[in-house]
Amino acid sequence: MENDISTEISEVANLIAGADSILFITGAGISADSGLPTYRGLGGLYNGSVTEEGFTIEEALSSNVMSKRPDITWKYLWQIGSACLKAKPNSAHKIISLIQEIKPDSWVLTQNIDGLHRAAGNKNLIEIHGNAFDLYCTQCGYKPDIDALFPVSGQKPELPPKCAKCTGIVRPNVVLFGEMLPEECLAQYYKVLSSNPELIISIGTSGMFQYITGPVYDAIHQGRKTVEINPAESNFSGMVNYYLPLTAARAMEKIWEKLKLHFV
Ligand SMILES: [Zn+2]
Structure with a gap:
């Protein structure tokens, strides 16, 4: 062919x-x-499944859940990010x-x-x-280096990560739902x-x-x-x-x- x-x-x-x-x-x-995987946007890794927290993946990866339950959004961001890192x-x-x-x-x-x-x-x-490896503090805007924030590569840290300057929540500079x-x-x-x-x-x-x-x-x-x-x-x-x-x-x-x- x-x-x-x-x-x-x-x-x-x-x-x-x-x-x-x-x-x-x-x-x-x-x-x-x-x-x-050829996922559609952020959510496609999970293709319509519901997370153990009872959210659709679109909800878990939304600005709304990020503001209220950043631990949940980060749990799935971490899965996506660690796949990308490799x-x-x-x-x-x-x-x-x-x-x-x-x-x-x-x-x-x-x-x-x-x-x-x-x-x-x-x-x-x-x-x-956006880019999963560009991080910023949602409170003060500080941009931590990914290696400084996650010093042991591949090992899951405490999530959500906190800003070293002001203890605000750090997030990746990606477009959430x-x-x-x-x-x-x-x-x-x-x-x-x-x-x-x-x-x-x-x-x-x-x-x-x-x-x-x-x-x-x-x-x-x-x-x-x-x-x-x-x-x-x-x-x-x-x-x-x-x-x-x-x-x-x-x-x-x-x-x-x-x-x-x-x-x-
Ligand atoms: Zn900060």
């Missing part, structure tokens, strides 16, 4: 080679090759960095909180749902979109959020080029210029094999 799309792979490599500005939009699918960037994350070296006007908008784009050295990165997307990230994202990136490459996104589908549809209607990499079809798979039904790492490795020939 993969032979059938080798032409598409070459054409996508040509598109990247010819584009001055590229926007990568990534979702959980890009982290699947790093061993993380994960390493895969070749899809790394190839984005290689592409950014030859195409400096390229941006990454990610829904993932796992920090793998940052770990791979991606630049121009917008983490629209019931919270707005961070304004400065949105502003940055809209600035990138208003520059009309020549090429949009969506990797492993579910295509369920309007702030992702909207720009892809806009690009399609304006005749700018669009690519989707996703083993499972999304809402816009049938509309993009190239739909590659492969995992993120496999697709990006194949694209890079072709693309690097343009730059030797």
Whole structure:
């Protein structure tokens, strides 16, 4: 089957080679090759199950429960965070960095909180749902270093963690259920979109959020080029210029094999 799309792979490599500005939009699918589940946002690790405290996972991971019972929210944040801590960037994350070296006007908008784009050295990165490893005190705003707060890696500390400066509750800078997307990230994202990136490459996104589908549809209607990499079809798979039904790492490795020939 993969032979059938080798032409598409070459054409996508040509598109990247010819584009001055590229926007990568990534979702959980890009982290699947790093061993993380393709969960939908924070809650998907649990897929509809009810926690032992009797909350849905969306409730347990909501701003409401965080303010009243931070111990419960933290219990599940810890499970998610420790899964992310063990994960390493895969070749899809790394190839984005290689592409950014030859195409400096390229941006990454990610829904993932796992920090793998940052770990791979991606630049121009917008983490629209935050980053599980950025922590702050809900009372005084102090930003503790994760290693200082959790000195013994992997060992579960007393939760919720307290601020060393004021004993307030510390939380990760992620978008919990019931919270707005961070304004400065949105502003940055809209600035990138208003520059009309020549090429949009969506990797492993579910295509369920309007702030992702909207720009892809806009690009399609304006005749700018669009690519989707996703083993499972999304809402816009049938509309993009190239739909590659492969995992993120496999697709990006194949694209890079072709693309690097343009730059030797
Ligand atoms: Zn504090």
